[in-house]
Amino acid sequence: MVVVAITAAFSLLVGLGFSFAGAWLVLPFAGLEVLAIAYAFYYIHCHAGDYESITIEGDSLTIEKHDYKYDSRTVFNRYWAGVLVRELPCGDHSLFLRSHGKEVEFGRHLMNDDQRLLLAEQLKKRVGVIT
C-alpha cells in the first residue's frame, strides 16, 4: 500500500504540475499508469496466499484449497477415492481426485506437468484400492 501510494502520489503530482503549465494530457496517462500499478499489486495481494493441500490421515483424504477469498475443504474416504489424469489439448495434464460422483481438481499451482504426473503416481499408491 505504501509503495503504491507513494508512486501514485508522485505520478499524479507530476501530472498535475504539468497540467497547470498547460500540458494537461500528461494527467490521463499518469492516471492510467497508477491504475495499472494498483491493479498489479492488488492482484498479487489477492493471490499471494493461494494454496492447495492434501492430507491423508487414517481412512480420510482431505483436500483444502484457498483461492483469493474462497476456501474449500473436501473430505473423501481414502479407500473409495480415485485418481484421474486428463490430457489437455496443449499436451499438459490435469489431475483430479474423485469419489461418489464428486470431483476435485488438484495441483493447478504446480510449476510443471512432470510434477503433476509424479504426484498422481504417488497418490495412486496411497488412495483407492491399495494392493
Add this chain to the structure above:
Amino acid sequence: MSYASTAGHDEHHDHPTGIMRWLTTTNHKDIGTMYLIFSLIMFMVGGLMILAVRVELFQPGMQLMQPDFYNQLIGVHALVMIFAALMPAATGFANWMLPLQLGAPDMALPRLNNWGFWLLPPAAILLTLPFTLALFGIGDGAIATGWTFYAPLSVQGGIGVDFAIFAVHILGISSVMGSINVIVTIFNMRAPGMTLMKMPMFAWGWLITAFLLIATIPVLAGAVTMLLTDRHFGTHFFNAAGGGDPILFQHLFWFFGHPEVYILLLPVWGFMPQILQTFARKPMYGYKAQVYSFWGIGVLSVVVWAHHFFTVGMPVPALIYFMFSTMAISVPLAVLFFCWIATMWRGSMTFETPMLFAVGWIILFGIGGLTGLVLADVAADAQYHHTYFVVAHFHYTLFAGGIMGIMAGVYYWLPKMTGHMYNENLGKLHFWLTAISFNLTFIPQFFLGLAGMPRRIPDYALQFADFNAVSTVAALVLGLSQLLFIYNIVSCARGGKKATDKVWEGSDGLEWTLPSPPPYHSFTVQPVIK
C-alpha cells in the same frame, strides 16, 4: 550471506517447442533471451545507421546522401539505440537475473512479461519502416528531428514523425509493463530472509529504474500525444502563433529525457559492483552507501532536466537552480566511484573479459561524468551547447557507461545462461579493439566541439576535416569489432567448454547456486537466505 537452495531438475521439458515456445512463453529466461537478442539486432541496426553518418562526415562536402536523409539517420539511430537497444538489453538482464538473484521461480506477472516483450518488434518496425521505405523512394522518410522531437520542427515534419510517435507510445507501454513487473517481483517474490538491504545491487538498480520509468513515461506519452494533436487535430500546445509554447515541449521532453539517462545506467551500476567483487575476490565495498547513492541519484534525476536547454532563455534563478542541482548529482556519483574503486583496492584481481570491460567502463564512464559537469556550468554551456562536445560527452556516458557496461554483463553471465564458456582470447581482443577505437572516435569529437563544430550537420568547414577523418576511421573499426562480440556470443551459445555452476572463482549470489545453464523452472523450492 549464505544460502541453502534447491534447484529444480528438468530432464523432462513440458513447455512448448519451436516458434510457439517463443511466442507464448511466460518463462523469465526465454523472455530475457528474446530481449537480449532483440537488443543485439537493434544495436547492429543503429550502428549501421551511424556508420553511414560517419562515412558521410569523413570529408567536408556532401558525398553520399542528402541533408534530410542524414537527419533521418541521426534521429532514428538515437531512438533505436536508446529505446530498442540499450533499454531492452537492461530489461533482458532483469528478466534473466532478477528471479535468479532473488530466489524466485519467475517474475511476478509472467503474462505481462510476454506482452511487454512482444510489443517491442512492432514498435521497432514502426520506427524504422518509413526510413526503409525512403531508401526505395517510397514516402518522405523517417523522423528527421533528432531523437528529441523538438517542436515546432516536429509539428511540421512528415509522416515519419507520426510513425515515431506511435512507436514511442508502444515502447512506453512496454517499459511501463516491465517496470510494474520488476516492482511487484522485488516487493513480493524475494526468498525468505532476503530483506531489501540484503538484495543484490542489480535489484536495487532496477527497482529505482522502474520507479523512474513510472514517474516519467506518462510525461513523454503526454508530450508526444500533444504533438500528435498539434499536427492533426488543430490544437496549439506548442504553436506560439496559436498561443502555445514550444519551450513547454522541451520541458516535457527533458523531464523524461534526463531521468532516461539514469534509467539506462542504473541497471549497469547495479551489476557492475558484482563483477568487480567477483574478479577482485573480496566483498563489495560500501553496499549501503551505494544503495543510498542510487536513491540520491534517482531523486535528483527528476529535478534537473532544464540543464539540457540552458541556452533557450530562462530566468537567472532557474539557471542557477538547474546548474547547482545538476552539479549535486556528482556527489552521490562520486560516492559510487569511490565504492567501485575501493572494492578493487588490494583485491586479488584477475582480468578476464568481464573485468576488463568493468575497469574500462569505470575510466571511460568517469570521463563521461566529468565532461557532464562541464556542461552543467551555465556559463560554459553557452559555448558547448549543440556542439560535438555534447555528442562526445553523451557517447562516453551512454556507449562507455551503458553499452560497454552491458557487454561486461554479457561476458559475466553468458556462461551461466548458455552453460558454455565463451572464447576468452576473442573476448579480450573485442575489449581492446572496442576501447581503443571508441576513444579514437570520440576524443576528436571533444576537440571538434571545443573548436565550435555544431552537431547534426552533414557538411562542415574545412578546419574540422582532420579530426572528422580520424573519428570516421575509428568508428568503422569500432563497428567492425562488434562482429567479434556477435561471433563470440553465437559460438558460446552453440557449444564450447562446459561452464561450472559457479563459473567464476569469486562469484557470490543465488544465481551461482543453480546449474549452468539454469533449469527451465529456476527455484522449485525457495532458497533460504541465512
